[in-house]
Amino acid sequence: MTRIGGRRDDTRATPSRHIATELLREYAEGGPAAGTTTGVEGHVDGCPECRGELARLMPTARFGRVWTAVEEALDEPRRGPAERALIWLGVAPDTARLVAVTPALRWSWSIAAGLVLFVAALVARLSLLDSPSLPLLAISPMLPVLGVAVSFGPRFDPTYEITLVAPVHGFRLALLRTAAVLTVAAALAAAASLVLPGSGPAALAWLLPMLALTLVTLAMATRVDPVIAAAVTGAGWVTLLLTTTHFGSGRSLLLTTMGQAAVSVVAVVALVALALARRRFDEKFTAI
Amino acid sequence: MSHALDFSAGQLVTVEGLTFRYRRQTALAGVSFAVGAGVTGLLGPNGAGKTSLLRILATAVPPNSGTVRILGSDPLTAAGRLAVRRQLGYLPQQPGFFPNFTAYEFIDYVAILKEITDRRRRREETLRVLAAVGLSDDRGKRIKALSGGMRQRVALAAAIVGDPRVLILDEPTVGLDPEQRLRFRELIAELGAGRTVLLSTHQTEDVSALCHRVIVLDRGVVRFDGAPARLTAAAENRVWHSAERSPQAVVAWRTGVGAVRNVGVPPPDADLLPATLEDGYLLLLDPSTATEVAA
Missing domain, CATH: 1.10.10 (Arc Repressor Mutant, subunit A)
Structure with missing residues (x-):
């Protein structure tokens, strides 16, 4: 409602009362x-x-x-490409900011990861392996594992301590950052797969191990330092590759349906372990 | 006495029998106290357990045993921890920053961490806390371009985002020059009005200037808990001047004017000096005088 105030100091004005x-x-x-x-x-x-x-x-x-x-x-905070992309995809700006500060989303990291994959794909293309997918299978799953290692914990996150004691949900933050790291790594690996000589669906055999290894690392990070979790996961992956692969031909059990099914089981087990331990993300020094 | 009773009696932070081990060392060996509103200083030598205690109170790490109540909530439970974190401001001993962020961007980020998701409200709060620490005009500068004192002010601004009722400040004046330290004291004194502020420091001057209460920790144990004036009073008649170091002195140093200032049990004809809080603190830490001073 319009408030019509008292008289100003005018006696000539047409209306007898004026707006305050x-x-x-x-x-x-x-x-x-x-x-x-x-x-x-x-x-x-x-x-x-x-x-x-x-x-x-x-x-x-x-x-x-x-x-x-x-x-x-x-x-107004300056937004990098990753943050702008997230907002464009409909992610709330505040959530996008929480994700965008993930160290593994920096350009330097993505460029390094892209270069490694490019070299792997090039080696596969130039080699005489029966299964040219092997180099990508071996390397791609480790990228998000390293990304997770440098995304959480006191070693790489300078704001770790204040993030830890903030009311924002630690588990949600961990999942958001991991999903971002995983997406970037998967996109880079998918791009690298395109240059592989016609190996069909096997060219994407890295996808399930990538998911499984990331989940295993994250689940372990609820108990130990993320860097240690990544190192243990990486060592396990190398051991698995060594024991299931014939490097002369490049054939690997992990490229078979059976091998992929086994990796899926590992992913599911890690997911369950992660869900059970989710509270530790809010309470322990070793978690995020 | 129950914790609920402590809380209703104005004791906003209560700890009882806290123990904590860090890297195979006992950092806290059964610490108990309760504090209400105002600034309480935590004084103690390196390795006394101050940071461990403050990290437990800030919910960064759980104790090995003992109980904690902050504003009536138990931070050792998930629900209690969340309730505490919503009312808590924390300045860690070594605050970290994103160096490429501006001061404004950093505080805006901290406000997101503190669940201020509404853009308009976040802007108001960011501007408010930056003004409170005197950084309004420098808010557009990148943190890597700020001086140590200014960074410390950014860290303090981050701690007070959301107007928390309990503030935990771990050595907030470390590394500051005398002028900056005075400005910081002024800020902390203002923050202490109506809030519970727990700050750790090595500087007895900080405690004298700011705190209505001091808790002295040494090797994980509370050696003194009371008004700073009481600790100063305990050193009265125990400080004296002499030409050379007196054999009865627990601590002695040659001052700028050439005479030796002795702290300990003075000889009968000693030239006594007025005591300071530092004198009381030094006597408290010496095994030969600790019991008497603490009493």
């Missing part, structure tokens, strides 16, 4: 009174006194508004 200066200022600044546009404008239209007062208030108000907008624009 406070209300006019609100209107000029686009504050609550802006919602009563019709009432204010209707009065101002027929009242030279209030019109003059509004004109006097307007430049300052506009300046204030423009200045506030400039300040906000200058303060």
Whole structure:
């Protein structure tokens, strides 16, 4: 409702009562009174006194508004490509920010991971292996494992301590960051797979091990330092490769349906262990 | 006395029988106290257990045994921990930053961590805390370009995001020059009005200037718990001047004017000096005088 205040100091004005200066200022600044546009404008239209007062208030108000907008624009956090992509995909800006600070989402990390995969794909293409998918199978799953290792914990996250004691849910944060790391690694590996000579579905044989190894690392990180978790997972993966692969031909049990099924079981077991230990993400020094 | 009773009696932070082992060392060996509103100083030498105690209170790490109640909640349970974290501000001993963030961006990020998801409210809160620590004009500078004192102010601003009722400050004045330290004391004194502030320090001057209460920790045990004036009073008639170091002195040092300031049990004809909190603290840490001073 428009507040019509007392008399200003005018005895000549057409209407006997004027709009309070406070209300006019609100209107000029686009504050609550802006919602009563019709009432204010209707009065101002027929009242030279209030019109003059509004004109006097307007430049300052506009300046204030423009200045506030400039300040906000200058303060606004700068967003990198990963963060902008997440927001474009519909992720809430605050969640996107929590994910974007993940060390493994930095350009340096992605470029390094991309180069490693490119070399692996090149080796596969130039080699005489029966199964050219082997180099990618061996290397790709380790990328998100390393990414997880450098994304959590006191060693790599400079804000680890304040993140740990913040009310934001540690498990949710861990999953968000892991998902981001996993997505980047999977996209890079998929791109590398494209250059493999026609090996069919086997070219994507790295996908399930990638998922399984990441889940195993994350589940272990609820108990030990993420770097140790990644090292143990990596050692386990190398051992598995050595015992199930004939390196002369490049054939591996892990490239068979049976091998992929076994890896899936490991992924499910790790997922269950992770779900059971999720509370530890909020309480232990060793977790995120 | 029950914890509920402690809480209703204004004891906002209560710990009882806390023990904690860190890297095979006993950091806390049965610590108990209760504090209410105001600034309480935690004084003690390196390795006394101050940081371990503050990290437990900040919910960064659970104790090996003992109980903790903060604002009536038990941080050792999931629900209690969340309740505590929503009311807690923490400045760690070595606060970390994203060096490429501006001060504004960093505080905005901390506000997200503290569940302030509404953009408008987050901006208001970010500007408020930056103004509170005197960084409004420098908020657009990257943290890597800020001086040590300014970074410490960013860390303090991060701690007070969300206007927490309990503030845990681990050596907030370390590395600051005298002028910065005075500014920090002023800030902390303001924050202490109506809040519980627990701060650890090596500086007895900080405690004298800021704290209505001091808890002295040594080797994981509380050696003293009371008003700083009481610890100072315990050193009265135990500080004296002499030309050379007195054999009765527990601690002695040659001052800038050439005479030796002795702290200990003075000889009968000693030239006594007014005691300071530091004198009381030094006597407390010496096994030969500790019991008497603590009493």
